[in-house]
Amino acid sequence: MALAPVHHILPLTTVVRERVLPVKGKVLARLNQKVGPADIVAEATWAREHIFLDIARTLNISADAADKLIRCQAGDKILAGATVAVGRGLLPKMVKSPREGRVVAAGGGQVLIESGESHMELRAGIPGNVVQIIPDRGVVIQTVGALIQGVWGNGRIDTGVMINLADKPDTELTVNRLDVSMRGSIIVAGLVKRANALQAAGDLPVRGLIIGSLFPSLLPIAREMRYPIILTDSFGMLPMNSAAYRLISTNAKREATLNAEFFDRYSGARPEVIIPLPIVAEPGQPRDVEAFAPGQTVRLRRQPAAGLIGTIMVLRPGLTAFPSGLRAAAAEVKVENGEQLLIPLVNLEVVG
Amino acid sequence: MTSALHFSPNVRPSLETEDLEPGARELAEVYLGVRKRQLKGVDVLETWSGGHVLPTAYAEGRMLRFLGRVYTGTRGGILGVDIGASAAVIAAGFKEKTTLGVYPHFGLGENLPALLQYTTLEDILRWSSLDVSIGVLRDYLFQKSLFPSTIPATREELSLSQAVTRQALYLAMQTAKRDFPRSARGPKAGLLPFFEPILAGGGALGDAPTPGQGLLLLLDSIQPVGVSTIILDRNNLLPLLGAASVNNSLLPVQILESGAFQSLGTVVSVVASAGVGSLIARARLTYDNGTETLADVKFGNLEVLPLPQGQSAKLSLQPQHGANVGFGSGRGGTLPVSGGSMGVVIDGRGRPLVLSEDAGRRREFIKKWLWTVGG
Numbered sequence: 001m002a003l004a005p006v007h008h009i010l011p012l013t014t015v016v017r018e019r020v021l022p023v024k025g026k027v028l029a030r031l032n033q034k035v036g037p038a039d040i041v042a043e044a045t046w047a048r049e050h051i052f053l054d055i056a057r058t059l060n061i062s063a064d065a066a067d068k069l070i071r072c073q074a075g076d077k078i079l080a081g082a083t084v085a086v087g088r089g090l091l092p093k094m095v096k097s098p099r100e101g102r103v104v105a106a107g108g109g110q111v112l113i114e115s116g117e118s119h120m121e122l123r124a125g126i127p128g129n130v131v132q133i134i135p136d137r138g139v140v141i142q143t144v145g146a147l148i149q150g151v152w153g154n155g156r157i158d159t160g161v162m163i164n165l166a167d168k169p170d171t172e173l174t175v176n177r178l179d180v181s182m183r184g185s186i187i188v189a190g191l192v193k194r195a196n197a198l199q200a201a202g203d204l205p206v207r208g209l210i211i212g213s214l215f216p217s218l219l220p221i222a223r224e225m226r227y228p229i230i231l232t233d234s235f236g237m238l239p240m241n242s243a244a245y246r247l248i249s250t251n252a253k254r255e256a257t258l259n260a261e262f263f264d265r266y267s268g269a270r271p272e273v274i275i276p277l278p279i280v281a282e283p284g285q286p287r288d289v290e291a292f293a294p295g296q297t298v299r300l301r302r303q304p305a306a307g308l309i310g311t312i313m314v315l316r317p318g319l320t321a322f323p324s325g326l327r328a329a330a331a332e333v334k335v336e337n338g339e340q341l342l343i344p345l346v347n348l349e350v351v352g
Numbered sequence: 353m354t355s356a357l358h359f360s361p362n363v364r365p366s367l368e369t370e371d372l373e374p375g376a377r378e379l380a381e382v383y384l385g386v387r388k389r390q391l392k393g394v395d396v397l398e399t400w401s402g403g404h405v406l407p408t409a410y411a412e413g414r415m416l417r418f419l420g421r422v423y424t425g426t427r428g429g430i431l432g433v434d435i436g437a438s439a440a441v442i443a444a445g446f447k448e449k450t451t452l453g454v455y456p457h458f459g460l461g462e463n464l465p466a467l468l469q470y471t472t473l474e475d476i477l478r479w480s481s482l483d484v485s486i487g488v489l490r491d492y493l494f495q496k497s498l499f500p501s502t503i504p505a506t507r508e509e510l511s512l513s514q515a516v517t518r519q520a521l522y523l524a525m526q527t528a529k530r531d532f533p534r535s536a537r538g539p540k541a542g543l544l545p546f547f548e549p550i551l552a553g554g555g556a557l558g559d560a561p562t563p564g565q566g567l568l569l570l571l572d573s574i575q576p577v578g579v580s581t582i583i584l585d586r587n588n589l590l591p592l593l594g595a596a597s598v599n600n601s602l603l604p605v606q607i608l609e610s611g612a613f614q615s616l617g618t619v620v621s622v623v624a625s626a627g628v629g630s631l632i633a634r635a636r637l638t639y640d641n642g643t644e645t646l647a648d649v650k651f652g653n654l655e656v657l658p659l660p661q662g663q664s665a666k667l668s669l670q671p672q673h674g675a676n677v678g679f680g681s682g683r684g685g686t687l688p689v690s691g692g693s694m695g696v697v698i699d700g701r702g703r704p705l706v707l708s709e710d711a712g713r714r715r716e717f718i719k720k721w722l723w724t725v726g727g
Contacts, residue, residue: 236491303506327561
């Protein structure tokens with residue numbers, strides 16, 4: 001049984017997301033609190049730099065002798081220029097702290113000071129209810145709506161009404177398609193080939209951009225944009241896949257949240273579009289892994305048909321040889337244009 | 353504001369002594385702590401293994417250090433290379449020192465676009481046997497970074513994939529070389545020291561469609577010199593054995609002798625400067641049954657002498673025009689060799705390997721080399 005990664009493109013589902021700090025910190029959200037995507041749910045601070053003072057070497061004495069001359073201990077706060085150790089003799093050498101900070105360790109003839117503060121704020125990322133508090137780390141948030149996962153995001157988060165400028169899945173976003181009526185909206189397009197389109201969207205400004213693909217050379221500019229950008233498919237000139245295009249088009253003019261967070265293979269976090277929807281009964285949660293099976297809708301992740309959506313017709317037994325010479329487990333996939341292709345299973349992901 | 357502190361003994365307790373092991377062990381613990389927070393289930397695995405979960409690169413380094421002791425007496429050292437999605441790892445064991453370099457920026461997965469900070473698209477494409485545009489390669493690098501686990505299904509994608517692997521491993525090797533001890537010198541400035549054996553692993557090498565393609569990829573990127581046995585760790589056993597050796601020091605030895613590793617064969621890499629097609633060495637392979645195979649090695653060519661896995665033979669080498677086949681400049685000799693899936697391969701392309709500036713001619717050479725090693 002071959003396990004398949006699942007790429008979520010769902011018209012209605014329950015979305016549950018764990019949002020945690022990378023280091024210990026303070027959780028600000030409360031249980032059952034309703035949060036917006038930009039709300040700060042936890043925060044943390046940590047030292048920006050560490051300063052190592054080798055007292056024994058500076059005073060040219062043994063570590064034991066140096067320990068007796070050190071005037072601070074672990075936990076002490078210390079000011080810039082404060083004396084850390086004083087040597088012996090008529091004209092004793094002094095060791096001073098170069099910066100304000102806190103002594104982390106003192107011993108063995110050495111002193112370690114942490115200095116400066118880096119501050120991190122963790123945003124909710126999605127609108128919803130806090131259903132669990134993870135002490136010192138973060139929260140679990142739950143919401144219900146349509147979910148479209150992307151493959152790349154520029155790290156920003158925002159909410160707005162979606163405007164669909166993609167007449168077709170491969171419609172290019174150009175400067176002349178943008179006008180002032182789109183200010184504060186989330187723009188949907190097929191692909192972006194030119195930097196001025198990204199900059200014009202930023203100048204309006206828009207609240208977000210959902211596109212199928214982006215020219216790789218535009219990545220540095222896309223990273224700098226202050227609005228969230230989500231790619232649904234790839235880098236290059238691929239159109240938006242038909243499943244995402246259909247779902248986004250049918251939900252145009254609805255409010256959506258773009259959490260364009262970076263893909264993290266360890267936590268499984270992906271950039272995603274969430275369109276909150278009213279419900280009568282709570283739908284189930286989607287699975288992140290399934291077993292490949294005939295009849296499943298899949299997306300092709302590599303050439304010769306990257307980005308196409310298809311249906312698994314047959315799972316081939318054993319290993320199949322490909323034109324590259326590699327042998328791998330494979331499936332026959334009928335793609336949207338009716339063609340049936342032989343694709344390695346590792347190049348497929350289930351859509352659902 | 354809090355800092356977690358980890359202490360380890362001094363890495364240089366005296367000017368003459370360097371001991372990185374306790375520091376490396378402590379860093380491995382910190383690394384595991386980070387991964388435990390990120391990956392659910394690592395703590396369960398740790399319980400199952402009695403607390404002996406180790407980072408892959410660290411475990412591989414342990415194994416190479418162990419093998420370095422086993423192979424003491426060789427002129428150079430032993431080399432372990434591993435290139436996969438997350439990083440390129442180069443471990444080298446010498447008598448006096450083991451070096452371990454982990455290079456995530458040369459990994460073939462999500463970090464792939466970062467490779468362009470260290471090389472150019474043109475330099476990657478010079479390894480391709482097919483005429484592919486710069487734009488296609490750029491798109492390939494960025495698309496592959498999104499889906500690291502995918503494999504090339506078409507010939508064009510395989511050519512790109514192997515070109516990228518060659519350049520990434522070549523750069524990792526050039527970086528790792530700087531840490532080798534001064535005493536481990538090659539036959540010429542800028543070349544690698546002698547390595548025997550060379551162990552290779554990682555998805556990009558183990559999954560090559562044919563053993564010949566895997567071997568050629570290694571020769572192009574590592575560019576060894578002299579005589580080396582090339583062993584392929586297709587099942588990624590080296591780090592597992594490095595981790596298992598904590599509990600059972602006999603297990604690695606038993607596995608090593610079990611045939612679980614695939615020998616690609618013995619490679620003789622000739623250091624020579626000559627015109628393409630000039631004779632640089634004569635080789636005679638004498639099998640155990642007394643039969644012989646002869647080869648004239650010409651500059652710019654590869655020669656493959658069949659010697660199946662499990663068989664041994666005697667290889668006599670007679671260099672021409674001052675070439676160095678591993679016995680010193682212009683010196684010949686005879687040595688016992690063992691077989692492998694590629695037999696005995698004599699690489700007469702010179703060191704360092706210089707590819708033609710003419711793109712068409714270069715691609716013809718690459719195709720010819722590929723054909724020589726079985727396509």
